[in-house]
Amino acid sequence: MTTTIFYFTGTGNCLKVARDLAKALDDTKITSISKVLNGEIDLSTDRIGIIYPVYMFGMPLIVSRFIKKLSLAKDKYIFAIATYGGMPGGSLGQTARELKAIGLKLSAGFGIAMPGNYTPLYGAIDKNKQKSMFVKETKRIVEIASIIREKKDAKIEENNFLTNAIFSGLIYKASSPKIPYMDKDFWSDDKCNSCGTCVKVCPVNNIKLFDKKPAWMHKCEQCFACLQWCPKEAIQYGKNTATRTRYHHPEIKLQDIIAGKV
Ligand SMILES: Cc1cc2nc3c(=O)[nH]c(=O)nc-3n(C[C@H](O)[C@H](O)[C@H](O)COP(=O)(O)O)c2cc1C
Ligand code: SF4
Ligand code: SF4
Known part of the structure; x- marks a missing residue:
């Protein structure tokens, strides 16, 4: 069973998650979204993963543009992982909706807390706190890999309805353009x-x-x-x-x- 993980990253959290997951699965290729976006996208593997950082409680715009190019991934098992510093909001629900709009199903959507990188609001968190987040991330990858390996359906992880309505609905919709x-x-x-x-x-x-x-x-x-x-x-x-x-x-x-x- 083969897998391609497509990732977007600014400060490496998503690349680390992609690498850890690739190690835990068999026969997995890691591809940068920004590298393939304007060229050929190889969708030949059995499973397709999308890993991205949460921005303003939603998806990076480049990931939305990438999803629009996945329509040939019919019949593939598709999963997503959103890394976030504090609160993912409804970003994974957004991923599911954007895939659905082109006829695809998001079978599983996982949120992984990682150190935040939005310097206009805060500096890097303490190194010991970073280490404990990395330990949790490693454990989470083991669980996530066991779901993906079996191509199981799993919950699309999100905050509650009201939180998403405010943060992902109002804030993301107003900010993203x-x-x-x-x-x-x-x-x-x-x-x-x-x-x-x-x-x-x-x-x-x-x-x-x-x-x-x-x-x-x-x-x-x-x-x-x-x-x-x-x-x-x-x-x-x-x-x-x-x-x-x-x-x-x-x-x-x-x-x-x-x-x-x-
Ligand atoms: C512009 C911007 C907006 C962000 N918005 C959120 C957010 O809404 N919620 C959150 O929990 N983290 C937010 N973050 C933190 C990142 O999602 C988090 O640090 C992520 O793991 C970074 O991944 P990367 O290292 O792969 O770039 C934001 C970061 C940036 C740069
Ligand atoms: S923040 Fe904007 S300008 Fe800076 S590296 Fe990212 S995309 Fe480029
Ligand atoms: S701002 Fe100046 S020092 Fe910093 S990376 Fe760019 S060119 Fe180099």
Whole structure:
């Protein structure tokens, strides 16, 4: 039985989950969504998995665009995993609806709590707390793999109706059309040494260097890879990020992120 896991990531949590799940299953291929989105998407395996970070209680826009290209995955067992820092809202329900709209069924939708990476609101959580989340993630993968291995139907994990109506209904619906332009609040400070790492990590090539400084092109996914991977911590967002600790998954390296982009 073969599986392809398609993932999107900014700071590596989803890639780590994809790698752990691939290890737990047989014969599994891991593919970056941003890499295949505009090319050929191999849907020949028996099982198809989609792993993404929750943004504003919903799905990243790039994952919605990717789902629209899966219509040939009829008769496949499809599962999704949403990683989140605090609350997934109705993101997995959204995945189920978007698949249904093209005639596909989401058989299982799992939420996995991982360290948050939204620096405009908070810095990286304490390393010990991160470690305990990673231990829980490893255990969760064992359960999830046993469901996927048997191609079982499982609950689409979500918050309750009222929470989803407010957060995923109102907040996500109001915010998501603005996401590509939310990069207007990124800026680089004096620490920038023009190394170009931000250009290299951006999954949608949204950053260019002008006069040796990054400029954002308004087709942003809000993954925060640029801010989190800048080796000088020179990228800021709005007014409050300068003093906040950066985060990326400790087992995911800069080269892994660069290798996963177009
Ligand atoms: C723009 C943005 C919005 C986010 N919104 C949410 C959210 O609504 N709920 C939540 O629990 N976590 C939220 N997060 C945290 C991420 O979902 C979480 O850290 C995820 O594991 C990151 O995955 P990655 O490392 O693969 O990029 C948000 C992060 C970003 C960058
Ligand atoms: S990664 Fe940071 S230091 Fe390098 S060019 Fe971008 S902003 Fe400047
Ligand atoms: S500009 Fe930054 S936040 Fe936006 S998609 Fe690129 S790396 Fe992600």
